[in-house]
Every structure is written in structure tokens, then in C-alpha cells.
Amino acid sequence: MRLLYAFLVLLPLSNGLSPHCPGRCSCDSAQLVQCYRLMEVPSGIPSTTKKLYISHSKIQHLQLSHFIRVLALEDFILLASGTESVESDTFKAMSTLKTLELWKNKLRRVPGALPASLEVLNLNDNSINVLHGSDFEGLKKLKILELKNNLISSLSPSTLSPLVSLQSLMLDSNNVESVAGPLTLPHLKHMSMENNKLYLIPDNFFNSLQSLQFLSFSGNFLTKMPTNLPKSLLSLKMERNQLKVVSFRDTKHLENLSHLYLSENLLSSIDGAQLLANLTTLELSQNRLQTLPLRLPARLQKLDCSNNLIQRVTAQDFQDLRDLKHLFLDNNIVSWFEAGALQRCSQLSNLALEQNLLLSIPLRLPGTLARLDLKGNAIADIAERELRDLKQLQVLNLRNNKISALDLKALEGLPRLRHLYLDGNPWNCTCSLLRAREVLKAKGTDVRGGQCAAPAEQQGESWMSSKKIMRQCEHHLRLTEKSKETKKKSKPEDPSSVRISLDDDYDDYEID
Numbered sequence: 001m002r003l004l005y006a007f008l009v010l011l012p013l014s015n016g017l018s019p020h021c022p023g024r025c026s027c028d029s030a031q032l033v034q035c036y037r038l039m040e041v042p043s044g045i046p047s048t049t050k051k052l053y054i055s056h057s058k059i060q061h062l063q064l065s066h067f068i069r070v071l072a073l074e075d076f077i078l079l080a081s082g083t084e085s086v087e088s089d090t091f092k093a094m095s096t097l098k099t100l101e102l103w104k105n106k107l108r109r110v111p112g113a114l115p116a117s118l119e120v121l122n123l124n125d126n127s128i129n130v131l132h133g134s135d136f137e138g139l140k141k142l143k144i145l146e147l148k149n150n151l152i153s154s155l156s157p158s159t160l161s162p163l164v165s166l167q168s169l170m171l172d173s174n175n176v177e178s179v180a181g182p183l184t185l186p187h188l189k190h191m192s193m194e195n196n197k198l199y200l201i202p203d204n205f206f207n208s209l210q211s212l213q214f215l216s217f218s219g220n221f222l223t224k225m226p227t228n229l230p231k232s233l234l235s236l237k238m239e240r241n242q243l244k245v246v247s248f249r250d251t252k253h254l255e256n257l258s259h260l261y262l263s264e265n266l267l268s269s270i271d272g273a274q275l276l277a278n279l280t281t282l283e284l285s286q287n288r289l290q291t292l293p294l295r296l297p298a299r300l301q302k303l304d305c306s307n308n309l310i311q312r313v314t315a316q317d318f319q320d321l322r323d324l325k326h327l328f329l330d331n332n333i334v335s336w337f338e339a340g341a342l343q344r345c346s347q348l349s350n351l352a353l354e355q356n357l358l359l360s361i362p363l364r365l366p367g368t369l370a371r372l373d374l375k376g377n378a379i380a381d382i383a384e385r386e387l388r389d390l391k392q393l394q395v396l397n398l399r400n401n402k403i404s405a406l407d408l409k410a411l412e413g414l415p416r417l418r419h420l421y422l423d424g425n426p427w428n429c430t431c432s433l434l435r436a437r438e439v440l441k442a443k444g445t446d447v448r449g450g451q452c453a454a455p456a457e458q459q460g461e462s463w464m465s466s467k468k469i470m471r472q473c474e475h476h477l478r479l480t481e482k483s484k485e486t487k488k489k490s491k492p493e494d495p496s497s498v499r500i501s502l503d504d505d506y507d508d509y510e511i512d
């Protein structure tokens with residue numbers, strides 16, 4: 001019944017668009033035909049069709065006879081249609097076919113006899129377990145080959161060698177355990193083999209990949225950096241492997257390398273990173289570093305050393321990093337932060353120091369900081385001299401520390417402060433804390449205050465919104481001429497507005 005209804009709805013629609021458009025399809029003037037929920041490739045597709053898109057259908061087998069009328073096809077996309085097999089020679093005669101996408105099906109092998117005109121072949125999300133010697137024969141124009149999320153277990157250079165124009169090869173999420181070299185793909189720019197089972201890359205693997213710029217081996221079992229990496233590399237991803245030591249003496253020829261990702265390995269030391277002269281991003285999160293890398297590349301803009309075992313931050317670590325904008329040192333065991341350690345980093349805007357063992361806010365931080373995260377340390381008070389240079393600061397996170405009182409002067413010196421996180425501290429809710437509250441409200445800063453720990457009668461009260469404390473301090477506040485004025489300006493008082501987003505994910509605040 002439902003089927004019939006759908007049929008009746010679709011019928012006038014498709015016929016209305018074009019007299020020759022098959023059912024469950026829509027045909028437009030640009031020779032594009034799109035079909036859904038088919039049981040087979042329709043026979044009535046106009047012979048002028050250039051692009052045929054079929055999805056969410058049930059077409060177990062593709063055969064030559066389906067396509068006799070549409071030999072001028074340029075793009076054929078068949079996705080999520082349960083296709084298991086393709087008759088050999090099905091695409092052979094389509095001499096204009098440029099894009100063939102058969103993703104999210106159940107194919108067990110690469111379709112045979114593909115036309116030489118093909119430029120894009122996407123077979124992601126199938127069940128292909130072997131690449132055969134003849135699979136890519138004659139595909140001299142193929143630029144993009146995507147085989148992500150299949151079951152391929154090995155890769156031999158001769159299989160891919162016909163692909164003389166190939167620029168992008170994606171083999172992520174297969175079962176590749178071994179690769180042999182040299183891979184001869186002179187125009188290859190992007191290669192990704194993330195989430196496979198590689199434990200070794202042979203020395204000669206890259207010998208004939210002289211155009212390679214983006215390479216990813218993240219999510220494998222590699223214990224060493226590959227050797228003989230191509231000089232042309234711009235980005236190298238080696239996250240989630242088992243690297244223990246990296247010496248950049250072997251990679252100093254990578255003069256253009258700008259992005260290097262080494263997070264989630266077992267690194268306890270990094271040697272010679274300064275040799276990568278053009279590196280701008282270095283990610284070393286979730287390793288076992290006990291110190292910052294000895295000498296860092298001078299052009300670095302982003303350094304992520306979070307989730308390591310770093311104890312000390314010194315000026316020497318950062319003396320040459322004038323371009324550094326983002327520094328992540330959170331989730332370490334930093335207890336000693338040298339005063340002025342980051343003074344030379346005159347571009348620094350984002351400093352993450354949360355979840356460390358700091359007892360106070362580091363002194364002489366760069367005045368360019370827009371965001372400072374000190375959540376989860378052991379900071380007991382805020383002093384004016386620690387914050388007075390931070391004229392650009394917009395976000396200050398002091399959540400979960402040991403602060404009980406606020407120095408008003410320290411906060412008045414932060415003209416651009418928009419978000420202040422103070423909850424999770426043992427607040428002593430005196431009337432002077434309430435004065436600080438009025439000043440912050442007048443400034444328009446969005447404050448998460450948290451609860452009082454003292455005095456006993458205020459315990460558990462939320463000090464940014466409590467009317468009870470307000471009443472008790474009213475007399476006190478009235479005595480202070482200044483705060484009286486501020487109070488007027490900051491009306492209307494509405495406790496609910498303060499609470500608006502108390503439960504938000506506080507890690508995702510934005511900075512203009």
C-alpha cells in the first residue's frame with residue numbers, strides 16, 4: 001500500500017520533468033539523472049545523460065546490458081545500493097567516463113576493464129580484499145583513487161604502476177600489513193594509509209614519489225620514522241603509532257615540511273627538531289616527554305605538548321619562537337614556570353596550562369594573550385602584577401583551583417575580558433567578594449562564579465547570584481560610594497541571566 005502510494009507520488013513528478021525520465025528518477029536539463037530506491041538500473045535513461053546518480057537502492061549485480069544506451073556517461077555514482085558484483089567489461093565501452101564512484105556497497109574486487117578516460121575512482125566502504133595486477137591497467141589518466149575502509153592486506157608497487165597520473169591515493173582503514181617499494185607514482189601528492197597494520201616501511205618505498213606533499217601513516221604499528229622521505233613533503237602524520245625516539249637528523253632534507261603530527265606515540269625524547277626550518281605546526285600530545293624538546297624550530301606557530309610529563313617551562317625552551325601563536329602544555333605536571341619564559345613569543349594568543357601543578361599564575365606572560373587556561377591547578381590567589389600586562393585577554397579560566405578571594409585591582413586591569421571561569425574554588429563569600437561581583441557585572445564580563453565554601457552560613461550559596469548574601473552585604477555596599485554607582489549602571493539585576501549557560505561545555509568558548 002505504502003509502495004503504491006510512493007509510486008503514485010513519484011510518477012507525476014518524474015514525468016512532469018521530462019517525457020523520457022524513468023520512474024523514481026529525476027532528470028534535469030543538464031543531462032543529470034538522479035534515482036533512489038531502485039531494484040535495477042532503469043532501462044529508460046535518456047541516451048544523452050552525462051551524469052547518473054543512484055543511491056539507496058538494491059542493485060546486487062551491475063551488468064553491461066544496463067548501460068547500452070548511456071555510453072556517453074561522464075560520471076556514474078552508485079552508492080549505498082548493496083552492489084556485490086560488476087560484470088566484466090561493463091564500463092569498458094564508456095570512452096567518456098571520468099568519474100566512477102561505487103562507494104558503500106559490497107564489492108569484493110575492483111571492477112574489471114575500466115575505461116582509459118577515468119580520472120576519479122572511488123571504491124570506499126566496500127569489501128575488497130585483494131588488489132590484482134590487472135585492476136588498474138591502462139588507467140593513465142586516473143588522478144584520484146580512493147579505497148578507504150576495505151579489507152586490503154597488502155600493496156604491491158606493480159599493481160599501482162600503471163597509474164602514471166595519480167595524484168591522490170587513499171587507503172585508510174584497511175588491513176595493510178606490508179608494503180613493498182619503490183612505489184613509482186611520479187605525480188602523487190596525497191597519500192594516506194591511516195588505520196592499517198603497518199609495522200615497517202621499506203627504505204626504498206619513497207624512491208619514486210618525488211611529488212609527494214601530504215603523507216599520513218597515523219594509526220599503524222610503526223616503531224620508527226620512515227627513512228628516505230621525499231623532499232617535497234609539506235605535511236607528515238604519524239599519530240597513534242609506537243614511536244619511541246625521533247631524531248630529525250634523518251629528516252633534515254625536508255626543507256618544506258610545515259606540519260608534523262606525532263601525537264599518541266611513546267616518545268620520551270625529540271632530537272634535532274630545529275633542523276626542520278620551515279615547520280609551523282608540531283603536535284606531540286600524549287607522549288612521554290619529561291622536558292620540552294631541546295631546540296625547537298624557529299618558525300613554529302603551533303606547539304602541542306599536552307598530555308606529557310613535563311615539569312618545567314623555562315625561557316630557554318622558547319627563546320627563538322617569535323612566531324608562536326598557540327601553545328598547549330595542559331595535562332602535564334608543570335610546577336615550575338620561569339617568570340617571563342614566553343616574553344619572546346610576541347605573537348602568542350592562546351596558552352593552555354590547565355591540569356598542571358602550578359601554585360600561582362606565571363609572571364610576565366606576553367601581553368598578546370587572548371586566552372589563558374589555568375583550570376585545575378593549585379593556584380591560591382590572583383595578584384595584580386600577574387595579570388596587569390594582559391590587555392588583550394578575553395578568556396581567563398581559573399576553574400578548580402584554590403582561590404578564596406578576588407583582588408579587584410587584578411581584574412580591573414583586564415579591559416577586554418569577556419569570559420571568566422571561577423567556579424570550583426573555595427570562595428570565602430565576604431562582602432568584598434560581593435563588591436568584586438558588582439564590578440565584574442558592570443564590566444559585562446560573563447562570569448561563572450561557583451559556590452561559597454565559607455563562611456559557614458553561606459556554604460553552597462552561588463555567590464554571583466545569591467540574594468541572601470546580597471541582602472547581608474547591602475549595608476556594606478551602600479557605604480561604598482563607588483560600588484553604589486556601579487550598581488545603578490549594572491541594572492536590571494536578573495539572577496537567571498547569570499546562570500544561563502552554567503552547564504555549557506566550557507572548553508568550547510570562542511574568541512573573536
Ligand SMILES: *[C@@H]1O[C@H](CO)[C@@H](O)[C@H](O)[C@H]1NC(C)=O
Nearest residue numbers: 210230231232233253255256
Ligand atoms: C619547496 O617549496 C618551494 C616553494 O614552494 C618550491 O619552489 C621548492 O621546489 C620546494 N622544494 C622541494 C624539494 O619540493
Ligand SMILES: *[C@@H]1O[C@H](CO)[C@@H](O)[C@H](O)[C@H]1NC(C)=O
Nearest residue numbers: 254255256257258277278279
Ligand atoms: C624553507 O626554508 C628555506 C630556507 O630555510 C627557504 O629557502 C624555502 O623557501 C622555505 N620553503 C618554504 C615553503 O617556506
Ligand SMILES: *[C@@H]1O[C@H](CO)[C@@H](O)[C@H](O)[C@H]1NC(C)=O
Nearest residue numbers: 404405428429430453454455
Ligand atoms: C574569610 O574572610 C574573612 C574576612 O577577611 C576572614 O576573617 C576569614 O578568616 C576568612 N575565612 C576563611 C575560611 O578563609
